[in-house]
Amino acid sequence: MFFKERCSLCGGKLDSGNVCTECGLDNNKSEKHYRINRSSCDGQPLTHVHQPEYDSRRKDRSRQEREQKEKERSALAQSSGSRARSGRSRKKAQPYNTYIEGEKRDRRSRVGKLVTVSIILVIVVSVIFPLVDQYIDESQYDSYTDYESYEDYDYDPYAYVTREIPADGVSYSQQFAQGDYVVGVHIPEGTYVMEGQGDNYISLSVDDAENGIYLYESVDDEVTSVDDIRLYTGAVVSISGDGYLTLSADNAQAEQTTGGLPNPLTESVRISGGQTLTVGEDFPAGVYDLSAVSGYGAPEITICDQEGNELQTLYPWLTDSSETESIYRNVVLPQGAVFSNTDEELELELVPSETIVSEDYLGYYDRY
Numbered sequence: 001m002f003f004k005e006r007c008s009l010c011g012g013k014l015d016s017g018n019v020c021t022e023c024g025l026d027n028n029k030s031e032k033h034y035r036i037n038r039s040s041c042d043g044q045p046l047t048h049v050h051q052p053e054y055d056s057r058r059k060d061r062s063r064q065e066r067e068q069k070e071k072e073r074s075a076l077a078q079s080s081g082s083r084a085r086s087g088r089s090r091k092k093a094q095p096y097n098t099y100i101e102g103e104k105r106d107r108r109s110r111v112g113k114l115v116t117v118s119i120i121l122v123i124v125v126s127v128i129f130p131l132v133d134q135y136i137d138e139s140q141y142d143s144y145t146d147y148e149s150y151e152d153y154d155y156d157p158y159a160y161v162t163r164e165i166p167a168d169g170v171s172y173s174q175q176f177a178q179g180d181y182v183v184g185v186h187i188p189e190g191t192y193v194m195e196g197q198g199d200n201y202i203s204l205s206v207d208d209a210e211n212g213i214y215l216y217e218s219v220d221d222e223v224t225s226v227d228d229i230r231l232y233t234g235a236v237v238s239i240s241g242d243g244y245l246t247l248s249a250d251n252a253q254a255e256q257t258t259g260g261l262p263n264p265l266t267e268s269v270r271i272s273g274g275q276t277l278t279v280g281e282d283f284p285a286g287v288y289d290l291s292a293v294s295g296y297g298a299p300e301i302t303i304c305d306q307e308g309n310e311l312q313t314l315y316p317w318l319t320d321s322s323e324t325e326s327i328y329r330n331v332v333l334p335q336g337a338v339f340s341n342t343d344e345e346l347e348l349e350l351v352p353s354e355t356i357v358s359e360d361y362l363g364y365y366d367r368y
Contacts, residue, residue, distance in 0.1 A: 008027055009025045161232075163211065165191055165253070167251055170252050171249070173248040177327055178241065178325065178329065179239060179328050180236060180330045180332070181330065184233035185257070185259065186330070188253050189253040190231060191230050191231075192229040193247075194217060194246070196220065196225070200220070200243030201220045201242060202239065203241055204218070218241075229247070261356050263355060268351045270293075271347070274341065277340075278339075279333045279334065280334075280336055285335045285361050286352060286356070289327055289329045289330065292318035292347070296318065296319030296320065299315070300314075300342065301314040301316070301337060301338070304337060304338070314331070316331065318346070331353075
């Protein structure tokens with residue numbers, strides 16, 4: 001065909017695809033598929049120009065590709081954003097576990113405490129222990145020094161005495177068994193030598209509050225005598241042990257000895273093992289010689305004041321196997337004293353003493 005075909009509708013030129021360049025009619029379609037008076041140009045001005053169909057298709061494909069790429073980028077962006085939001089959401093949505101957090105705080109606290117304790121131990125070991133050791137060493141040294149000083153110290157029991165016993169007097173020597181004796185009543189005032197009986201242990205104590213004399217001496221098989229025992233009127237001499245103690249003086253002030261008063265008590269009292277009696281209720285107050293009828297032991301005698309407060313507790317040792325230890329003389333028992341014989345096998349007898357100092361039995365202990 002030498003001449004190009006024309007549009008069957010408007011006579012316009014056809015492009016290579018047989019599409020009218022004027023009206024846009026696709027002349028490839030048969031008339032049975034073509035609908036008259038309906039086209040893509042409806043509503044357009046008569047002067048508009050149609051683009052070739054392949055350009056339209058190319059534009060459509062380009063647009064579709066761009067749209068597809070835009071969709072892919074949008075989908076990728078949405079996916080990334082969703083993951084990020086999802087990560088952030090999961091992080092934000094993570095629940096707060098109080099137990100785990102408490103454990104974390106406890107671990108931090110334990111670590112802190114461990115560090116603190118370690119520092120304290122270092123200070124203790126490096127500083128305090130050496131100071132303590134030094135203090136102990138010094139204390140031991142001081143104790144040793146004090147002990148040595150005590151050993152070297154020459155105690156003077158008469159340091160506070162202001163009155164001297166006269167050098168002149170009479171010669172006096174007397175044996176004494178266990179008991180309490182008052183100087184000026186039972187023993188004359190004087191400067192004495194005390195002597196034992198060989199193997200027997202026997203002790204002497206002096207309680208002289210007026211002259212500030214508190215003395216304790218003893219004799220046995222090694223030390224058989226002690227001299228310079230100064231006994232002033234009013235002092236109480238306590239003797240205890242197995243055997244007799246002999247007191248001798250060249251300056252005894254015999255003329256000052258009163259000999260005491262006769263004991264108003266006349267009846268003895270028996271106290272069996274396990275008995276506890278109250279003086280003034282179970283038997284009369286007074287001065288007694290305490291003797292062991294059978295058995296051995298040490299009764300407990302508690303001296304109380306008028307309000308019931310304890311003044312002194314006595315534990316005289318008695319046994320029926322020894323003549324000297326079977327008796328303790330001149331035990332003063334005031335009203336309210338408690339006499340407790342806890343030894344079941346010990347049977348005791350209270351015999352009124354020969355003489356007394358006075359009937360103020362509680363006053364006897366007021367000297368303390």
